[in-house]
Amino acid sequence: MAQGGSMKVGRLDAIRSHLYANGPSTIQAIAEAVGASLATIRRDLQILEDEGAIDRVHGGARIAEGSSVEVAFQERANQNLAAKRALAGACYAALKPHGSVFLDAGTTVLQLAKLMRVNPIPQRVFTNGLAVAQELLDVPKLQVVVLGGQLRSENASLVGPQAEAMLDGLWFDQLFLGASAIGEDGAIYSIDAAEASLNARMLSRSAERFVVADASKFGTMSTYKVAPLSGADTVVTDSALTPPWRRRLAELGVRPLIIDSSGDVPGDPAIEPEGEAA
Incomplete structure (x- = not known):
């Protein structure tokens, strides 16, 4: 049945x-x-x-x-699902019990929320993503707070001045932020102005900042700049990331956490010589 x-x-x-x-x-x-x-x-x-x-x-x-x-x-949530789950697994392993964590509305971060639902650890979870909040509904050990604001239906997210004002009164131990694009200029970009503004505010209100983006996002552009990638502490990505970008992350002072499709973490990826397979 x-x-x-x-x-x-x-x-x-x-x-x-x-x-x-x-x-x-x-x-x-x-x-x-x-x-x-x-x-x-x-x-x-x-x-x-x-x-x-x-x-x-x-x-x-x-x-x-x-x-x-x-x-x-x-449809977007189901694209590159294996890679998203692998990245989410690395993020889950980095969670600190009894901390305050912000999960953005990205589809890769949604996979992290699914893991938190299956294996909850004590957390205060904040989000502007309706799908994330729904995933964590009535999960034991979790206190979930949803930002108020204007509904952006394309991403099932809450954005705008009200959401940003709420962030100004909060501080997070950890942030997990997806990225629409990471440009050649070393900055994070978004397709939406309000989302970009709110994402920048998230970065400024968090102690430990994880940017989660598969390798296809690197070297691409979107319309609205969020912040320099150097404003993050760790970039969680997959093993298809090219050697030049691996070295670039090291130059920016950002820790690269590179995961293969099985969820394993390779050795230090930032010092591989140019031309070696990613």
Whole structure:
């Protein structure tokens, strides 16, 4: 029974993802994409329509108005999932019991929250991420505080002057901050101005600052500068990080914590010679 329920949930997710990626689709196209019978797809579409996730149209379905943002967030959360889980494992190992920790709204940090749910240790957790807060709902040993502010639906986060004002009255032992991009200028960047401003305030209100970003984020740019990467203490990333960037982190005075896909931490990565495989 449990296995059948799991298969059903996976099929519903697959239907939502297909409709998000491909737009309005016929029942036949959905059935072929998901690998299920027409009768099964019709039942699944009825469930999704009852949940408000999709709209039925003649001969097919489409994502319901207003729900595409949620699907986009889930799609982003599931990208590079193995790498995100490996990075989250390293972050979990760095948590200090009985401390105050801030978790931002990034999808990699969400994986850290999932670990904290499975293996909770006493913490006061602060976040501006609704998905993070929901993950930690009613978890024993955790006290969870959510910032107030304006809802940024694209990232399921709370931002703006109210959130920043709340941060001004708080101090955190540890911060785990995701990054949209880390530019060639050695700075952290975000795609949203309000998110960038709030992230900068997080860095200024934390004693130990972890920036969590897979190797693909390095050498890329986004619109709004958050802060110099040198404002972090540790960068948690994966073993695909290039040797030049490993040396760059050392030059910036930032500790590189480099994790491979199995979750292991290689030896000191910052001193590998140029041209050696990352």
